[in-house]
Amino acid sequence: MRLATWNVNSIGARLPRLLPWLEAVGPDVVALQETKCADNAFPYADLRALGYEAAHAGDGRWNGVAVLSRLGVAQVSASLDGHPEPRLISAQCGPLHATSVYVPNGRALGDPHYAYKLDWLAALRERLESADPAQPLVVMGDLNVALHDADVWDIRAFSDSTHVTPAERAALQALLDWGLVDVEARPGKGEFPFTYWDYRAGMMHKNLGMRIDYVLATRAVTVRDAWVDREARKGKGASDHAPVVVDLDL
DNA sequence: ATGTCATCTTAGAGATGA
Numbered sequence: 001m002r003l004a005t006w007n008v009n010s011i012g013a014r015l016p017r018l019l020p021w022l023e024a025v026g027p028d029v030v031a032l033q034e035t036k037c038a039d040n041a042f043p044y045a046d047l048r049a050l051g052y053e054a055a056h057a058g059d060g061r062w063n064g065v066a067v068l069s070r071l072g073v074a075q076v077s078a079s080l081d082g083h084p085e086p087r088l089i090s091a092q093c094g095p096l097h098a099t100s101v102y103v104p105n106g107r108a109l110g111d112p113h114y115a116y117k118l119d120w121l122a123a124l125r126e127r128l129e130s131a132d133p134a135q136p137l138v139v140m141g142d143l144n145v146a147l148h149d150a151d152v153w154d155i156r157a158f159s160d161s162t163h164v165t166p167a168e169r170a171a172l173q174a175l176l177d178w179g180l181v182d183v184e185a186r187p188g189k190g191e192f193p194f195t196y197w198d199y200r201a202g203m204m205h206k207n208l209g210m211r212i213d214y215v216l217a218t219r220a221v222t223v224r225d226a227w228v229d230r231e232a233r234k235g236k237g238a239s240d241h242a243p244v245v246v247d248l249d250l
Numbered sequence: 251a252t253g254t255c256a257t258c259t260t261a262g263a264g265a266t267g268a
Binding site for chain 1: 251252253254255256257258266267268
């Protein structure tokens with residue numbers, strides 16, 4: 001089975017890149033984030049033509065998450081206690097339970113959105129209590145946390161920044177401690193497995209990126225390979241995130 | 251690091267978020 005997670009930064013704008021990518025890479029289950037799309041505008045028909053059923057939660061301009069599956073989508077849930085924004089959706093995809101998450105950015109230390117981010121991550125951890133870490137389950141998405149110093153291009157540039165604070169890292173570690181493994185992709189260019197490069201200031205060209213997109217899997221899943229598709233971040237009309245692709249056995 | 255991108259408001263450029 002092949003999985004992928006991709007923050008597409010608007011599925012409407014990205015459709016000319018997303019559809020050929022799905023055909024070329026052929027993932028069985030895909031988590032998308034930042035669809036920036038209302039449910040009634042989601043391109044279900046285009047995806048169905050490629051063999052994907054979709055579960056989407058979105059209300060338009062911001063956020064929006066989806067699970068695409070060639071193995072069906074059942075038991076769809078987009079609820080997270082106390083957090084109505086469309087930032088999480090989960091579905092049973094054949095033998096695998098898959099969740100797509102778009103963790104709040106946090107904006108800046110001291111900003112109310114930073115506290116909101118930590119609350120949101122705590123709610124996600126609490127939500128795991130209703131699942132079983134002995135079952136095949138993945139949480140995939142844009143976590144907006146760099147777990148290790150090596151997950152950003154220069155930790156010294158992040159001394160007063162979100163994404164690397166002990167509190168954010170502890171919130172991510174709490175997800176792992178429940179029973180999830182951080183499926184790290186093979187190192188990419190410069191030995192860094194980055195998944196995101198800011199559009200501004202030539203960050204992609206200079207490989208000044210961050211690893212903030214994750215596949216987290218229970219130990220019931222056997223990982224065969226994992227990589228970041230940097231090609232999808234290049235050229236005209238790219239998202240600012242690259243997809244993470246994981247091959248696994250159940 | 252802040253050189254971009256996408257969307258919405260509301261008719262053309264500004265605000266917002268990342």
